[in-house]
Amino acid sequence: MVENLGSFRRDRYCGEVSLEDVGREVRVCGWVHRVRNHGGVIFIDLRDREGVVQVVVEEREDPEVYEKAEKVRPEWVLCVRGEVRKRPPGTENPKIKTGYVEIKAKEIKVLNTSDTPPFPVEEEVNVSEETRLKYRYIDLRRESMKENLLFRHRFCRITRRFFEEEGFVEIETPFLTRSTPEGARDFIVPSRLHPGKFYALPQSPQLFKQILMVAGFDKYFQIVRCFRDEDLRADRQPEFTQIDFEMSFVGEEEVMDVAERLVAKLFKELLGVELQTPFERVTYDEAVSKYGTDKPDRRFGLEICELTDLFKESEFKVFRTAVDSGGVVKAVNLKGKNVSRKEIDELTEFVRGLGGKGLAWIKVEPGKLTSPITKFLSDSEIEGILRRTGAEEGDLILFSAGPVNEVHRILGALRNHLGEKYNLADRSRWDVFWVVDFPLMEWDEEEGRFVSLHHPFTAPKEGDEEKLKEALNVKDLEERKRIVHSVRARAYDLIINGEEVGGGSIRIHRRDLQEVVFKLLSISEEEAREKFGFLLEALRFGAPPHGGFAFGLDRMVALMRGLDSIRDVIAFPKTQKGICMLTSAPGEVTPEQLREVHIKVAGET
RNA sequence: GGAGCCGUAGUUCAGCCUGGUUAGAACGCCGGCCUGUCAAGCCGGAGGUCGCGGGUUCAAAUCCCGUCGGCUCCGCCA
Secondary structure, eight states: OOOOOTTOOOOSOGGGOOGGGTTOEEEEEEEEEEEEEOSSEEEEEEEETTEEEEEEEETTTOHHHHHHHHHOOTTOEEEEEEEEEEOOTTOOOTTSTTTTEEEEEEEEEEEEOOOOOSSOSSSSOOOOHHHHHHTHHHHTTSHHHHHHHHHHHHHHHHHHHHHHHTTOEEOOOOSSBOOOSSSSOOOEEEOSSSTTOEEEOOSOSHHHHHHHHHTTOOEEEEEEEEEOOSOOBTTBOSEEEEEEEEEESOOHHHHHHHHHHHHHHHIIIIIOOOOOSSOEEEEHHHHHHHHSSSSOOTTSOOOOEEOGGGGTTOSOHHHHHHHHTTOEEEEEEETTOOOOHHHHHHHHHHHHHTTOSOOEEEEEETTEEEOSSGGGSOHHHHHHHHHHHTOOTTOEEEEEEESHHHHHHHHHHHHHHHHHHTTOSOTTOOOEEEEEOOBSEEEETTTTEEEESSOTTBOBOGGGHHHHHHHHHOOOHHHHHHHHHTOBBSEEEEEETTEEEEEEEEBOOOHHHHHHHHHHTTOOHHHHHHHHHHHHHHHTTTOOOEEEEEEEHHHHHHHHTTOSOGGGGSSSOOOTTSOOTTTOOSOOOOHHHHHHTTOOOOOOO
């Protein structure tokens, strides 16, 4: 039954057959999408990468072909030779590109049969992601998945062309490199030739691209895989792709300009959307104080209100304690939703889930306030709250009190939750903007040291360099924190619709400054030499001023395709536990393989 | 490390709360009929480790405990 391809060669894609081909003989190859057997006439929808075309076989005209067509089942692989003809009037299908024509088959070859697929190759059926990932090759035959990957391909093509035209050089960097402290957990690879030593897969090509700048390549870019061994999310995979670039002899403006023009070009060419450049800029402080996060979704309001000063003398213990211990009281006003008590309880649960103790609230009802807390508040406090939050009938004011970072985290998350729950965002709008003026470092309570907000190679603002050196000489920790926290970074993040799609910075190119930063981050001289020695060394040999940027390609593509999960724009993604459902990776290796790389697996502990 | 939702036919789900006939439906699949459909239609049929393990019970898809897997989120992710 199955035949060889032989000398048969297709001359076009199924999806390309058009009215222009009417009267011509064509040869196509593809998968059986659907069969409609009417007894005497059989319609086979044949599908390939470019689309679907209807093949017709009539029993009384081509009995031998008909006999073959009768046996055909979905997902069989066929090649078909036949004449293109216009469909009879009234039988056109305007829903598909090839709906005005059909191929009258003169020859059909079955190139391969197929088991019944575990799920049909169509859009409407919702199949569990588990099954889709196990049979990814079938899932990828579906129109939307196919389009996702083709879109991604066009995205990459435009990007490469853009950088080419801008004079950037594409240079590959190693995947087998060394583990560095700071940042995410590394994936490590044992070395056979060096017992007990390990390579690490790069979290990003950061250091290599800086070294390329020292080497004088001036403008570098790469579409490159990065690896981070952290827990997965809808927008996080252990291996993901960045559009990475770096430039010499530039400041923030030039780097941001390149990034903006690339984004604008991608939106224009792929979506037909004209983004206004330059993109708006929001400072880190403004983003965090208004929205509770450094990647706000500004497509809806629901801004955070500062109320701390109202409760300096308050009788209400929860707020007063927060203020007295240096914390803040803030609120959001969910306007006009007449939220029910049940929904408020749900919101309280949501906040508890974030680690909040509870949720104080005031509901503004006709002529009265309903609230579990108003009885503890003075009239002037209540009046202050209502005025600050602009409260009106139907509104619900939701409070958070405590350490400033906690309050922002909770209200920021609550704000996004409400935005989604009440569908507040204007979905027709692309909100593209920069967040700038990040602090260079912040104090990490758990680790008891300063950590970089961006990464340790980010340069401080030009006027702030002296402050860092000064901070090193200050013994008093609180004073040191005050100084260090006042230092701004030459870093910038690009946010689209509340998602961080990229970030970058101007780097430190002087060894003395880099050493100061390492010191402040409590990276010992020894460790710095061992882990980053090659970079410090490179900075001694004529490192030019430089800076760059990296886009999260998967996130960008998902965002532009309107998808919630980056798994849908990755051909072979991993599950939340980091498993590849297709290959069952990670898998076991033989004792021999382990011996070769000098690894002994520890027993259960 | 933690929280929530989910797991029953090839697929999507109902049944579970309130234990008790032979575990149902739709789609798909198989067979038959049918000459213009396009999610073809009509008739008939097959198809189940109720994720896995243990417990309670005369009796477990159903109740309890554990475990595995998928998804979402917190922590984590320079």
